[in-house]
Amino acid sequence: MANRGSNRSRLLWVSLLVTSLFIITLDLRGVSLLTSLRSGTQSVIAPFERLATRAFSPVEDFFSELSNLGRSRAKIEKLEEENQELKNQVIFNQETLAQLESLKGVLDLAGKARYKTVSARVISRGGTGTFSETIVLDIGSDSGVRRDMTVVAASGLVGVVKSTTSSSSIVLLMNDPSFRIGVRVAGKQDMGILLGQGDDNYSLQMLSATSAISVGDVLLARGSSGDKPFVPGVPVGSISYVENTVGQLTREGKVNGFVDLNSLSVVSVVLAAVAGDPGDALVPTAPRPAPTATVFVTPSPTPKE
Amino acid sequence: MEINRLPKVLLVFLSLFLIQEALINQFDFLIAGFSLYLAFFMAWVIQDQRNSAVVTGFIAGFILDLSPTIEAPFGLWTLVLTALSYLLASNVRAALDAQLSPLVMLSVAVLASSSALILFLLFGAILGQEVGSATYLVRSISGNALWSALLSPLYIPLVIKLYRATLTARQR
Numbered sequence: 001m002a003n004r005g006s007n008r009s010r011l012l013w014v015s016l017l018v019t020s021l022f023i024i025t026l027d028l029r030g031v032s033l034l035t036s037l038r039s040g041t042q043s044v045i046a047p048f049e050r051l052a053t054r055a056f057s058p059v060e061d062f063f064s065e066l067s068n069l070g071r072s073r074a075k076i077e078k079l080e081e082e083n084q085e086l087k088n089q090v091i092f093n094q095e096t097l098a099q100l101e102s103l104k105g106v107l108d109l110a111g112k113a114r115y116k117t118v119s120a121r122v123i124s125r126g127g128t129g130t131f132s133e134t135i136v137l138d139i140g141s142d143s144g145v146r147r148d149m150t151v152v153a154a155s156g157l158v159g160v161v162k163s164t165t166s167s168s169s170i171v172l173l174m175n176d177p178s179f180r181i182g183v184r185v186a187g188k189q190d191m192g193i194l195l196g197q198g199d200d201n202y203s204l205q206m207l208s209a210t211s212a213i214s215v216g217d218v219l220l221a222r223g224s225s226g227d228k229p230f231v232p233g234v235p236v237g238s239i240s241y242v243e244n245t246v247g248q249l250t251r252e253g254k255v256n257g258f259v260d261l262n263s264l265s266v267v268s269v270v271l272a273a274v275a276g277d278p279g280d281a282l283v284p285t286a287p288r289p290a291p292t293a294t295v296f297v298t299p300s301p302t303p304k305e
Numbered sequence: 306m307e308i309n310r311l312p313k314v315l316l317v318f319l320s321l322f323l324i325q326e327a328l329i330n331q332f333d334f335l336i337a338g339f340s341l342y343l344a345f346f347m348a349w350v351i352q353d354q355r356n357s358a359v360v361t362g363f364i365a366g367f368i369l370d371l372s373p374t375i376e377a378p379f380g381l382w383t384l385v386l387t388a389l390s391y392l393l394a395s396n397v398r399a400a401l402d403a404q405l406s407p408l409v410m411l412s413v414a415v416l417a418s419s420s421a422l423i424l425f426l427l428f429g430a431i432l433g434q435e436v437g438s439a440t441y442l443v444r445s446i447s448g449n450a451l452w453s454a455l456l457s458p459l460y461i462p463l464v465i466k467l468y469r470a471t472l473t474a475r476q477r
Contacts, residue, residue: 009355013391016363020387023370023380024432034379042373048327056331126374127330127340131426131436131445134374163373170373177437178376198437199444262333 039163042136046168049124049136095265102266105154110268113233113282114275117152117268118143123168133176133198135264140164148229150221150270155284156235156258157181157221158267169269173261174236175199182222183236185213186283191222194236194255202237202255211251215239218283219255223273231270233278258284313471314361321345322368337448340418341460342369344453346386347393347417348410348464351401355394362390377429385424393417410464411457419450 027034103119110117118139126134139145141164151158151171159173172179179196183204190213192206206213217239223232241254325342332339346365350358366386370379393413401409423446430436 006355009359009391009395012356013359013387016359016387017384020363020366020380020384023367023383024378027379028432037371038373038375038379041371045323045326045373048323049331052327052331056328124327124330127325127338127342127372130372130375130377131422131429132374132376134376136374172376176376177435177441196437198441201438 043165106268113278116272133173160229183219186218204253206251231273339452343418344414348414358390358394362386
């Protein structure tokens with residue numbers, strides 16, 4: 001009897017495995033029903049994500065407050081309540097200021113290159129189980145956002161729009177392992193491909209073995225045909241390491257991205273590059289050293305007695 | 306699995322999926338991230354009978370595949386969770402005591418969710434997905450294991466209660 005039950009569950013298991021493989025095959029063959037299922041889910045989840053963003057934005061404070069548990073005193077409860085209200089207001093103000101700052105930065109960048117942009121708030125990130133680096137924005141096709149549009153932050157490239165619903169869009173971040181972008185070295189014509197690695201480091205493969213690249217060189221997006229998925233001229237990162245590849249077909253290196261992808265709050269989606277390629281106009285300028293005052297002291301001769 | 310238990314299981318995992326996507330993904334965890342969905346699923350399945358476990362694995366995997374941020378083909382999580390649920394319910398469960406202690410459930414949740422992530426990566430790589438650098442993978446898997454262990458006092462009692470609530474009168 002037990003053996004029969006075991007056989008039955010094994011049969012069920014195998015048939016469900018075969019069904020899974022069938023679903024994978026359908027997806028790989030491009031059956032649109034499965035793609036629609038995912039975008040439908042995004043439409044359902046987006047309002048909840050927005051709600052959660054609003055409710056949990058001061059969450060760091062919540063965790064730091066947890067350390068005070070057990071030390072609460074009844075007599076200061078009222079004061080604590082008032083204090084908390086004020087703190088929340090300060091946190092809200094700080095957060096708004098930080099978002100304003102990012103927005104100002106990204107508008108500066110878009111203004112310099114004359115990109116037509118639409119700004120958005122980040123409402124969620126891709127989860128652990130996905131192994132893909134993504135963010136969710138609070139704007140979608142209603143605001144003119146379409147698949148394959150470039151997304152930028154104040155310091156440079158963030159990623160590319162992967163899919164949209166009417167009120168939200170998913171952006172594939174530039175550190176995703178499947179992310180590839182054609183780049184050129186600022187001030188030169190050397191070209192290469194930047195590859196996402198999943199973390200903060202990027203891999204660079206130049207197209208020619210004779211490319212003269214060195215540490216500190218700034219990389220800019222080369223741009224794509226019709227400006228999709230990448231508009232030209234967006235700062236991508238700077239070379240941090242050049243590999244010794246004597247005798248190989250290409251030169252390789254490591255790159256540090258300009259944008260901290262872990263702390264994005266406001267970004268802009270580039271709807272169109274009105275003025276075409278901005279060239280090297282967006283290369284970040286190195287901070288100017290503050291002038292040092294030099295004081296020359298001439299000793300006065302000591303009077304002789 | 307009995308038919309009248311199915312809607313309850315479906316509801317539990319759909320709600321959990323919504324919590325994971327809309328809420329847990331908002332938190333900036335120090336090391337990598339935390340998949341409550343996976344840890345919850347593993348702690349659930351270890352309590353289940355073989356047939357129920359396999360069906361639950363299929364349902365949970367299908368729901369996880371709905372995640373719009375996934376780059377992998379649709380059905381990959383269904384395959385991984387169906388495969389793993391059978392192995393857990395038949396091989397691992399048989400080696401454990403009838404009464405599961407919270408410590409055993411914690412160990413199963415941590416080890417099995419890490420195995421699920423590794424299997425997902427392996428099958429993904431076979432299907433031609435980019436998997437990223439070794440440091441990224443190690444950080445993601447170990448970070449998830451760490452948070453699954455640290456937050457277990459919060460979710461394991463909930464798993465036990467919800468699991469019992471979905472049982473039919475005959476199963477109780």
